[in-house]
Amino acid sequence: MTKQVNQPIVPRWYSAVLYFLGFLLFLEWLYPLQQVTDTQDMHVFLIYAVFCFLITFVQINGFLKFLLKSAGILFALHYVFFDDSIFHFVWIGEIIEDALQHMSFIYQRQWAMFSPLFRSLLFLVLIWLMSYLVHYWFVYAKKMLVFILLTFSYIAVLDTFMTYDAQWAIVRVFIFSFTALGMGHLIKEMEREGFRLSLPVKKQFKWLIPIITVVMFSTLLGYAAPKWEAKWEDPVPYLKDVAGINDHSIKKVGYGDDDSRLGGDFVEDDTPVFKATVQDKQYWRVETKDVYTGKGWIKSSSLTSIMEDVVPFSTFNPEIESERMEGVVAFEPGMEFKKLVYPYDLIDVKREDGDHVYFVDEAEAIRIEEGEIDKYELTYLQPSYPLDDLKQSNKPDLHSEDYNLEQFIQLPEELPSRIRELALEITEPYDTYYDQVKAIEQYFNQNGFVYQTSHIPVPGEDEDYVDQFLFDTKAGYCDNYSTSMVVMLRTLDIPARWVKGFTGGEEIDTVTKDGKTYRVFEVTNMNAHSWVEVFFPNIGWVPFEPTQGFSNLANFHTETEAVDEDILEAESEQPELNDESDEQNDLEEQLEDTSMPAESNQKTKTKWPMRIILGTLITIAIVGGIIIYRKRLYLETLWIEKRWERNQDTQAFQDLYHQLLKVLELNDQDKASHDTLREYARQVDMRYDTDAMGKLTVMYEHVLYRGNNNIDETEEVTQLWKDLIKRIMG
Structure with missing residues (x-):
């Protein structure tokens, strides 16, 4: 029993997937740099980011992590700025000398004096720190919402005020973010309930299918849905004109x-x-x-x-x-x-x-x-x-x-x-x-x-x-x-x-x-x-x-x-x-x-039926989604019941009992942390005037602690479970 408690509740690969999603979101911060700044050799920084995130996730000695990441910075700087052999080590002294020289610039806040070498050093250190922070936010604390909101804001600002086209970046960030949020919530629920997955990896993956399905469906729906025209005027041309900024575009x-x-854009000017x-x-x-x-x-x-x-x-x-x-x-x-x-x-x-x-x-x-x-x-x-x-x-x-x-x-x-x-x-x-x-x-x-x-x-x-x-x-x-x-x-x-x-x-x-x-x-x-x-x-x-x-x-x-x-x-x-007119x-x-010829306007006549059909389909999808969401507990309960009827083994019985606990919790019958399962079962039986919860709890304990692999009273389990579910959800 002690061995079971020490086993990790969340599979290791769940955390790996969650951390990988955080890494993909971090890459969205790097992609625009080459287009909106004068940053060169972006592939070097991308490779170092992959290296840092891998080292951070692997469970190795902290000092060894420090050495590996420091060596990675030196190799990256040598590749970009030095032509001599990496084994001469003279270039290391030049990097240290340059860094010490820039300490005075930092103290004097002379940011414009920074050399490309020192700026690259700072950027690589920032990537190092972000690999740790993303690991903390996504894997340890499961609090990634602030980073996600910052990523959306960053992409939106670049799209508005820079030449960066963030159309597909927004779609990617949406997919990565909501998948990560769904997985993070799933992991926190598993840890809170003390629920362990003892299934093979292939079956464990099935728990992610609903999250992936909902995210992909939402993405496709958002992409296909009609887009409203912008309600506000673009502020960028006005701001640049007021500031006197000359832009060739x-x-x-x-x-x-x-x-x-x-x-390029035009700023309206009605001067006679x-x-x-x-x-x-x-x-x-x-x-x-x-x-x-x-x-x-x-x-x-x-x-x-x-x-x-x-x-x-x-x-x-x-x-x-x-x-x-x-x-x-x-x-x-x-x-x-x-x-x-x-x-x-x-x-x-x-x-x-x-x-x-x-x-x-x-x-x-x-x-x-x-x-x-x-x-x-x-x-x-x-x-x-x-x-x-x-x-x-x-x-x-x-x-x-x-x-x-x-x-x-x-x-x-x-x-x-x-x-x-x-x-x-x-x-x-x-x-x-x-x-x-x-x-x-x-x-x-x-x-x-x-x-x-x-x-x-x-x-x-x-x-x-x-x-x-x-x-x-x-x-x-x-x-x-x-x-x-x-x-x-x-x-x-x-x-x-x-x-x-x-x-x-x-x-x-x-x-x-x-x-x-x-x-x-x-x-x-x-x-x-x-x-x-x-x-x-x-x-x-x-x-x-x-x-x-x-x-x-x-x-x-x-x-x-x-x-x-x-x-x-x-x-x-x-x-x-x-010039700003919209209609002929x-x-x-x-x-x-x-x-x-009479057929010149044929295409415009066929647009309205397609819009009506698309609008109808979207409306049906939204209404259907609302109905499914409101009936999700009933549908989930029905699905678990059908699975029990098909395969009456110990795993299906455990799922049956866990679903019963979930239904009770959502119907204001929470289990206190100091109560045992049998004490909790007596409270439920007293509330619903039955003995079904007590009998099912005894069977669950036999399966969980005595290692029973067979359920002999399957018909009784089915009857007790159905009767109790009807009383709770009725």
Whole structure:
């Protein structure tokens, strides 16, 4: 009997598993360091962490542990910082000398003076200490909740304020944490009850199956469940802007010249840029760019011509129906550009001083010779593109000398092949040139894409900007959408180019001049925008708008289809949404229905049934889980009873009796620590007016202390147990 008491209550491998889970949680603290700091040779620190945790768990002499871990630190430092032989031992003196020198830095709190060698030494010592602390929290004290909460907080802070993507880290921490909490609770209950597992290891593992099942089910349910959009604005851009921190991946909304490195977050900025006095709202072009590098856009060449009095290019065929219009652009003080902002299709520009001299570069950016432009008058043609001709148009001859379009199908050699495969998949149902372009334009209005200006990554060295947006993030702003459409079109040999400028702005006033009514629009940094132009033979460059929440500001007309003229007028005059808009304008959708094949919106109609089904399944799962949880004692009791009926051996009888004790405890019939089992049985029999508990207790003692391997009175045991359970749970 004394031997039985000295045997360990909890199997050794239970503690090993619990400690291993603690080690996995500790690794989540190390994984982000290489990405968010300048820490190198992370594999050395990971190997030392494994070494320390193994040494801590193994039951060896404390002084030997100290020697082994100290030797591990020396080997790690030698590997990283020294090139000479490990047996020269001179490097050990250098480490000691460096450590002594840094004692004065510590006393003076000059943390910035620490050398990489000393910082690495401190980091290795920290890993040493953490191996002991994790062992204490997880194996000895079973109090790991604080460490788990700190791990969640650490990961969340890095994900919010750093470039570290903690999506899968959070999932891993959830699995490790709740499995550890479940095992810790199981071990504490076994120790409190003095319950020993005398089963083989394979059968002991069955005790962990419920914990693992619940954790994995919760993880899968949480991963599959719909996610609510963020309710709070991202504080990071605001804090960095207030603090004056310049980050290459976070910039203010507005027009910029350098597009060679796209991506990163935007900070909203509604500073007015210019006022436009015109008759209709429209796009304001600044320039186009034709060379996609995989990271952004550059122009193929610089200055091409210097002209006077006439703009040397046009975006559409002069035979296209258009209306001659005039307008005035006046920049706000301090916001002057060296480039003109101009509408489709510019004819003439007059400055206040009467100077017409300007030059045009390959990007179709119109500049003056020197200085900046603050105000000028425009004469332009506003086109109305014929839908009938667009639908009947064929793909242009890329090698034709009349068009010179080869530069507009340029793509980098290392472009991922799955971009073209996606473009082919999108356009496969459509035969005509126009329908294929519209299919890609409309693709972004569904298929899980969202418009947002925060948490937008900058592609790494081995990543493509478009590939990252199409297949990984599916979240971004106008640059993501427009660039992706241009690149997908080019993979199909459809000439397309990237256009930069501004949307129409907000109408703030009206003025009358020479009997004509002009509308005054205020254009701000929030209206900075990029869109797409696609070339159609005999028509020219036609604008397209793939960005979610934005409407195409160009005019279209048809003569053969019964298109409501009011819809077309509303399409040309409707106010465009701000950069943070989330929904496409209904009038735009009505117009698109007249120009796209009927099956273009099929996918959006199938989303709602799937959401309803998923929501129903989740609701059923939650309700079922609540019912199972509330009935868990009854179900557990029923399961143990069925197991006893199948296999009436001593182990099954012990399980039967232990379950009886558990049911009594949960029904406010606790056993006092000073009571024997027989005294406790008499109290139970007196409360429920029976003698069943006493008889079962006598049988249990015979099995436990006399080593009876056979239960002779199985029918009596079954009857006594059922009768007592009914009285207790009734």
